[in-house]
Amino acid sequence: MHQPSEAARTASSPEGRILGSPRRRRLVALLPVLTLVLAGCGGGAGGNAETGGVDDGWKVQVVATTNWHTDLARQIGGDRAEVTGLMGPGVDPHLYQASAGDIDALLGADMAVWNGLNLEANMEEVFEEVGTKVPVVAVGDAVPEALLIAVKDVPGGEYDPHIWFDTEAWAYAAEAVAEAYQEVDPDNADSYQERLEDFTAGLEGLDVDISAMIGQVPERSRVLVTSHDAFSYFARSYGLDVAAIQGKSTAGEATTADIRRVTETIAEAELKTVFIESSVPRQTIDAVLAAAEEAGQPTEVGGELFGDSLGQPADGKGDYEGALMHNATVITEGLR
Known part of the structure; x- marks a missing residue:
């Protein structure tokens, strides 16, 4: 496992690696509950996100889906971030349905983190619209296609979403999250880069240990x-x-x-x-x-x-x- 190379970064989709709406998403009708919430929300944290941590005590408010992604956001955000996870231990993301409270939390965040790649399949339309109000990073879109495992016999192409079990792929996910933090909180960009490098080094050591065990x-x-x-x-x-x-x-x-x-x-x-x-x-x-x-x-x-x-x-x-x-x-x- 190694830190992402420049060549591989170029091969990865910029839309997925930085912010904005996910690359692999369906254009579908908006859920009625989401329409109601959007009507009353401006999204994000307003001025605090723009001042980039200049305000005393301000932390980047992050909402993530599974606890794999919550942990990743916490690892890279450190003490600069306050991360809320939507799914706790034992929750199946393939079947998870977003509640009105989840949508409200997403719209109130400074940034949101999810996997994409059809992992949170029932939240596709939620992130479709939340992404128009709040910076969103789909970490699955940060992984170069050469590292992804294709799902067999799926028309149009689909990839295995369980990318966290490849430490190299997860390093790309970490880089995408770090870049998102740097966009939202540019005054502290160096601290996010340092945590990214520490996390990537930890992945390399973990990979060696697991290889020896297996x-x-x-x-x-x-x-x-x-x-x-x-x-x-x-x-x-x-x-x-x-x-x-x-x-x-x-x-x-x-x-x-x-x-x-x-x-x-x-x-x-x-x-x-x-x-x-x-x-x-x-x-x-x-x-x-x-x-x-x-x-x-x-x-x-x-x-x-x-x-x-x-x-x-x-x-x-x-x-x-x-x-x-x-x-x-x-x-x-x-x-x-």
């Missing part, structure tokens, strides 16, 4: 069975295969064919462990366990992974490093 797993056992396909970036980075019951999104229903396919993979690789996810109900995993037992290849749950949501801050798994090290530890111990 390297302990025998190659034949490097198959990750999960509820949905959230770990393809992680698998690509560390030499694993993913056998997920559902696809990139949890919005669809798992079928008996999906259960059969994953069960066959378990039997072929003689896997002893599968993994549940903190933000996905375990019913489909239980169905796979039952099918594997019936097929003569009994297996068990090797642990819980953080996929679409970070863990609880109190147990050290509520930030990026803590969650990834937890996942790497659980996977290594479960497969080894």
Whole structure:
């Protein structure tokens, strides 16, 4: 993992990397509740955002979607930012519906951070309109296309949104957030750059540690069975295969064919462990366990992974490093 190069920065869309409306969004009708809120809001923090931190005690007010993105905004913002997250531990962003309170919070912010790439699928039209009032950064649009994983068999092209599981991709996301802060709070641009560099250096060290851990797993056992396909970036980075019951999104229903396919993979690789996810109900995993037992290849749950949501801050798994090290530890111990 390395800090984004100038060439790769050029390849990434400027619209996604800085501010404004997301690049990959649909032109759809506005939600009625959003129309009402917009009618009464001017958006942003007005004069404070323009003075860029000159006012005593002023902090950049940021609203982010998942707690992966909330953590990223806090890491880069430091003591210059006050960050509010819309989704806490265990919340599935694929299914999340914005409330009127969420919309009000977004419109009252100095900037907003979301993933895009169809992760927060039910919030597309919200960000479509919020982006006309408040600076918005879609971190998924900051990642060069060469690093993105395409979703198979999707007309028009679509990419796996779980970019935080690739430390190099997440460095581009961090750069996009830092640039957004610098636009909103230019008087403190150097401090955001320093935190970006510290965060990027931490990503490099984390990547080395995880590589060493996963390297302990025998190659034949490097198959990750999960509820949905959230770990393809992680698998690509560390030499694993993913056998997920559902696809990139949890919005669809798992079928008996999906259960059969994953069960066959378990039997072929003689896997002893599968993994549940903190933000996905375990019913489909239980169905796979039952099918594997019936097929003569009994297996068990090797642990819980953080996929679409970070863990609880109190147990050290509520930030990026803590969650990834937890996942790497659980996977290594479960497969080894």
